[in-house]
Amino acid sequence: xxxxxxxxxxxxxxxxxxxxxxxxxxxxxxxxxxxxxxxxxxxxxxxxxxxxxxxxxxxxxxxxxxxxxxxxxxxxxxxxxxxxxxxxxxxxxxxxxxxxxxxxxxxxxxxxxxxxxxxxxxxxxxxxxxxxxxxxxxxxxxxxxxxxxxxxxxxxxx
Numbered sequence: 001x002x003x004x005x006x007x008x009x010x011x012x013x014x015x016x017x018x019x020x021x022x023x024x025x026x027x028x029x030x031x032x033x034x035x036x037x038x039x040x041x042x043x044x045x046x047x048x049x050x051x052x053x054x055x056x057x058x059x060x061x062x063x064x065x066x067x068x069x070x071x072x073x074x075x076x077x078x079x080x081x082x083x084x085x086x087x088x089x090x091x092x093x094x095x096x097x098x099x100x101x102x103x104x105x106x107x108x109x110x111x112x113x114x115x116x117x118x119x120x121x122x123x124x125x126x127x128x129x130x131x132x133x134x135x136x137x138x139x140x141x142x143x144x145x146x147x148x149x150x151x152x153x154x155x156x157x158x
Contacts, residue, residue, distance in 0.1 A: 009112035018064040025057035070105040090156035
């Protein structure tokens, strides 16, 4: 797996999230400031609801900017003897199935596909992230998925 390609895909995905958040924030702002959002009675809350939505969307835009900034910091890391933020990790299960993870500072759950291989962003707060942080090549990780225990070995650490 080429980590440079993974980073490029992650940058693109984070930027796409930012653009989507900006578009949603603009739409929410436009709805909140539209003349139809003006309250006609004391019980008319359409404008208030639209304003809350616009505020939430603006916060999401700020979160996207913070995600990009924090990822730019970990993208600069290159040498990994142990799993930490910025590491690209390949886990292999008992049936020799590979799963790739990028230890991100945020944006857990983001998935990018590189050469038909999904790469999952996991943070240190996630159950898998807690298991992976500090582990080394060939260390074992045990996860419980849907009540079933699964054993993985760290096959690659980039």
